[in-house]
Amino acid sequence: MRILVSGAGMAGLAAGINLGVTGNDVTIVERADHLRVNGSPVDVRGDALDAARSMNVLDQIHARRVTMTERSQFIDADGTVVAELPVSEISDSEDDIEIPREDLAHVLHGALTPTTSLVFGESIAHLHDDGAGVDVAFASGRQDRFDLVVGADGMHSLTRRLTFGPEGDYLKHLGFYVALTDLPAQRGGDRESSFLNWPGHLIGIARYHDTALGVLNFRSDWIDYDYRDLDAQRRILLDAFAGHDEWRVPEILDAVRNDPELYFDSVSQIHLPTWHKGRVVLVGDAAHCASNLSGRGASLAITGTWLLAQALHKHQGDLETAFDEYETNQRPYATRAQDSAGPGGDLIMPATQQALDARNERLRAMTRG
Template identity: 65%
Template sequence: MKVLVSGAGMAGLSAGIALGQSGFSVTLVERAKHLRVNGSPIDIRGDAVRMAQELGVLEAIRARRVTMSEEVVFVDREGKTIAAIPQQEINDSEEDVEIPREDLGDVLYRAQPEGNTVRFGDWIEALHDDGAGVDVTFKSGLRERYDLVVGADGVHSATRRLIFGPEKDYLKHLGFYIALADLPEEASAGRVNPMFNFPGHMVGIARYRDRALGVFNFRSPWIDYDYHDLAAQKAILAKAFAGHDEWKVPEIVAAALRDPGLYFDSVSQIHMPTWHRGRVVLVGDAAACATGLSGRGTSLAITGTCILAEALRRHGGDFEAAFAEYEQRQRPHVDRAQAMALPGGDLICPATWEAIEARNARLSAPRSA
């Protein structure tokens, strides 16, 4: 069976491994000209740990693990530590793994089965599913026919838009925005990762290995802007943190405004009644983004793609049965992850001074053995 995977992020690369190992002929197409790996370290948790083992990548993942989240502390306006997140609020179990996004991308890319093709700098422009196969037209002008198309192209999925309609029909804004920027001057300043809050806002430094990132989170209703417009993103970020000179806020904001690779986006989930139509199926954030506030987006990518591949093996050419099994088994993972996002927002970005103080008091309270 000939399969096209749209997107070579964590979901797409995981799909490539799972489907390739299942005997399918897999092509991955990625709009960027290289692996997109910007962002903070990510977590592999729960069932995704077992499934990473089944994919044959868990040992390589564990060899590159970091402990960035375990070193997060909340600081006051002078930079003094006032609270820390207990380990049990970060991980489900000791088996969970935190790994830099770029390292996980490299592990998954290197693990692509022989015969898989990864094509960068191209993307889907049109899809036509005639019931017997899917004709795909690419931006490059290439035209190919596939038995199955897997949309793994993220929260702003073009595959979803082409088959299911506009993003706005499925996007649920959670009331937050996030930004990440390179902060090289802080890379060698120790391992502690300080985060500072004022009402509805968080700004901090995330260090791991030889890198440091400026991390931003702020509460806001939906902002209408072009998510491809970097200047607009920087203007929104600057306005959100204007007038604050506490701690290192001005320096971190200034670094973000200089960064040509700034990551900025709404914290929004994708909610869909079904993840498939005909011979096209969605996985990862394209199907059911839970947001980084859940801490489970990468785990959903791995569990979803493994479940999909297993269902396709079980049901052969009966795509409807395979997709029904995939959705039935993956929905509980998605529901749990999406439900955890808002509590995650309240933890890192409380809305008021009272909520900030209550959070700090709770985290600082002695814990019984």
């Protein structure tokens, strides 16, 4: 089949591998002009480890594993440690692999088959599914026809919007915002990741290998802004953290002002009753974003694209049956991940001083053993 994949994040790259090795001619279009590899380390866990093994990428993922959450601590305004974050609070199993997002992207990119091509700076503008194929007009003006379109374009998926309707119909805001920014001046130095809280806020520095990342989280009701407007993102963040100059806060806010790759988004989930319509199917965050609080986004991207490719291969030409099988097999993983996101916000940014003190006391008791 000729398959178009929209988006080259974890789901798009994994789709490229899994659909490529099962004999399809795959084109991935990525809106950015490069792989968007920034972000903090992500986890590959559970059945995604088996899928990664079948994709022949598990050894490389293992080789690049980091242990950032084993070295995470909460500090006070002077930088004194007030509690450590035991790894059991984040991870279910010691088999889980934590890997920098950029490393996972490069491993997946390197495993694309010769039948998969990746086009940067391109995006779908218009789709028309006539039942026998999908005519696609691209933003560049190019036109083409595919047997299948896979939407792997993230939480704010355009493919989903064009096929299923407005984002607001499917997005559930969890009440938090998250930002990540590179801190080149903080590279090297300490090995611990340190996080400072005040009620409803977390700001800190995550460290792994030689990298230092500024991490900002805050509680907020939904904010209306153009999610692609970097200046609007900066304004929202600087407002949310205004009036604080303790510890390394000024340095992190400076990075927010200057980082061209700043990552900022709402902590939200996507809930859809079905992930396919006609010849269009959704994978990854576009289908079932569980939010970064679940720690399962990358794993869902890997299992989902693996299950989709297997189902399409098994039911050659019978798309409806293949999509149903994909959804039946992937839905339990997505539901579990979405259900698991709940407590994460209270752990990393308690809403009140009382809740913060109680969190720190609870973590101290755990570390005392």
